[in-house]
Amino acid sequence: MLKIALCDDNNDTITKYAELISELAEKYKIQIEISCFNSGESLLFHYGYIQEQIDIIYLDILMDKTDGMETARKLRDNGCKAQIIFLxxxxxxxxxxxxxNAxxxxxxxxxxxxxxxxVFLKAVERVSENKEELFAFKFEGKTTVIPVRDISYFEIWKRVVTVYYGNGESAKFYYSIERLENELSRKNFVRVHRSYLVNLSYIEILQNQSIKLKIGAVIPVGVTYMESLKSSLSDYISRFHIFNATKLNNGDGSL
Structure with a gap:
C-alpha cells in the first residue's frame, strides 16, 4: 500500500487533490492511504520526527510558519526518502x-x-523501483529470503513449489499455489496455468498457448487463464509504460 501525504493550508485544495489522487488510484488499481495536513509543522511531527513511512508527498510552498521548502529540507535531514512533489x-x-531532490x-x-x-504515475513507479520487497519461505528447517523482483516464476507439482529466481537459481518449499496467487497478485504476479505463477515483468513474448520469459523459459498458458493474463499484462504495460520492453505476439500483434 502506498502512503501519500497532502500538505496545504487551503482545505479546498486538499479536498480537490485528495479526490483526484483517489480517482487515479482506483483507475490504476493502486492501494493507497492518504493523510492530509494543513501545515508543515503537522507534517513534520508525523513524518519527520517519528520516522513514520511515507511514499509520496504533495507539498505547497507558501504556508504560515514553516513553508514548504523548509519543510522539505527538514524531512530530508531526518532521512525521509519520499517522492516530494511541490504543488x-x-x-x-x-x-x-x-x-x-524533488x-x-x-x-x-x-x-x-x-x-x-x-506525474503521479511516475512517482508511483519510482516508489515501486526503490522498495525492496522480500519473499521468505522455509524448507527442511532452512529459511530462504529472496527479493520479489528477482523471482521470474513459481511452479507447483504435488504441493511442492519451485521458485525460479536470479540467474537460473531455484529452491523448493511446500505451499499452496492458490495462497501464493492471493499473496502476490498485487506484486505483478499472475496465474497462467494451474501449475504456474509468473512475474509480469519477465514476460517477453505472449503466444497462443505459451509465454516466453526474458530468462529463456517457456511457460504453458492454460486456456482458462488466457483472458485474465491478457488483461493483467495490458494493465501492467499501461501503468509502467513499457511497450518497447515487451513483445506481444498473438498473430496480429495485439492483446
Missing part, C-alpha cells in the same frame, strides 16, 4: 526544489488533469 501557485522556488514541481493553475496523472 504550488508560485514559480519562484523551482530551482530550490532541486536542492531537496520529484516534480507543479503549478496548480497550469497543471492539467492529464499532467497531474502522468
Amino acid at each position: 504550488t501557485s508560485y514559480e519562484d522556488y523551482v530551482y530550490e526544489a532541486f536542492e531537496v 520529484a516534480h514541481y507543479l503549478i496548480k493553475e497550469d497543471t492539467s488533469k492529464e499532467k497531474f496523472e502522468n
Whole structure:
C-alpha cells in the first residue's frame, strides 16, 4: 500500500487533490492511504520526527510558519526518502526544489488533469523501483529470503513449489499455489496455468498457448487463464509504460 501525504493550508485544495489522487488510484488499481495536513509543522511531527513511512508527498510552498521548502529540507535531514512533489501557485522556488531532490514541481493553475496523472504515475513507479520487497519461505528447517523482483516464476507439482529466481537459481518449499496467487497478485504476479505463477515483468513474448520469459523459459498458458493474463499484462504495460520492453505476439500483434 502506498502512503501519500497532502500538505496545504487551503482545505479546498486538499479536498480537490485528495479526490483526484483517489480517482487515479482506483483507475490504476493502486492501494493507497492518504493523510492530509494543513501545515508543515503537522507534517513534520508525523513524518519527520517519528520516522513514520511515507511514499509520496504533495507539498505547497507558501504556508504560515514553516513553508514548504523548509519543510522539505527538514524531512530530508531526518532521512525521509519520499517522492516530494511541490504543488504550488508560485514559480519562484523551482530551482530550490532541486536542492531537496524533488520529484516534480507543479503549478496548480497550469497543471492539467492529464499532467497531474502522468506525474503521479511516475512517482508511483519510482516508489515501486526503490522498495525492496522480500519473499521468505522455509524448507527442511532452512529459511530462504529472496527479493520479489528477482523471482521470474513459481511452479507447483504435488504441493511442492519451485521458485525460479536470479540467474537460473531455484529452491523448493511446500505451499499452496492458490495462497501464493492471493499473496502476490498485487506484486505483478499472475496465474497462467494451474501449475504456474509468473512475474509480469519477465514476460517477453505472449503466444497462443505459451509465454516466453526474458530468462529463456517457456511457460504453458492454460486456456482458462488466457483472458485474465491478457488483461493483467495490458494493465501492467499501461501503468509502467513499457511497450518497447515487451513483445506481444498473438498473430496480429495485439492483446
